[in-house]
Amino acid sequence: MNISKAARQAGLTVKTVRYYDTIGIVCPYQNPQTGYRDYSERDIAKLQFVGSARRFNFSIKECRELLSLYEDENRSSETVKALTMQKISDIEDRLTDLTRLRDKLAHLASVCNGDSRPDCPILDAFSSNNPPS
Amino acid sequence: MNISKAARQAGLTVKTVRYYDTIGIVCPYQNPQTGYRDYSERDIAKLQFVGSARRFNFSIKECRELLSLYEDENRSSETVKALTMQKISDIEDRLTDLTRLRDKLAHLASVCNGDSRPDCPILDAFSSNNPPS
């Protein structure tokens, strides 16, 4: 299967699929005459897998790890679950940070008149030494 | 004031402060003989301002905009408030996405045994075509 069909089946762009080849994530057979890539069904499955994992916020490095577990018949689900729990924890840290930031910005916005005058508590907060977190 | 003191006062690294000069955010007087940068009090204030805005999640581009408002005596607080409201909205979009992702991962983790056996609903979800969002 050529690269554009492969990309479509996996819900990825051609650029991304080519990139995944160059970094060694999914490397299809490549016709030595023409240089054209030829994706097998197994390659497609791997592309779909990586696409899903990426959409679940796993990094390329983590996808590499997950992919090797995916292909390992003797894996333990423990390993995968641990990776997932770590990812959940990362996301929760990020949620905490963003929530705090949102609240601080919302507070600043609430005390700013938002009119045509130049005085502005938001700018004041930025120019004082108060750290945001 | 030399660059390391300036950086310390603004809570930034020397590298970052130098970077802010090269991209035109805060450009101090530079001794033509030695090439050494010399930060004025006004430069320090600007560095602190940008540092705060960055910690509040504003991009460099947005910091540039805020900085010009900060320096504009005839600004209206309306403009600053609008930027802030937009930033709040961006953060909330991100919060929504991350929360959804977290919930989906948490669900997957909850149905995975996490033992030494190879069957794993998490990997199954990634290899099926179910989109995460």
Place this chain on the structure above:
DNA sequence: GTAGACTCTCTAGTTAGGGGAAGGTAAAGG
């Protein structure tokens, strides 16, 4: 006068691809 702590510029690397050019190839229509 020299050691050590600073400073400078420059290059390259980081994440995960996107944009576009120049040139070869495949498939379809006439």
Place this chain on the structure above:
DNA sequence: CCTTTACCTTCCCCTAACTAGAGAGTCTAC
């Protein structure tokens, strides 16, 4: 068989916001 069009290839530069390190010049203190 030939041409057009669509597709493929590699290559290089671009993104955000820095960080790391090399090699070389400068400042300060003893």
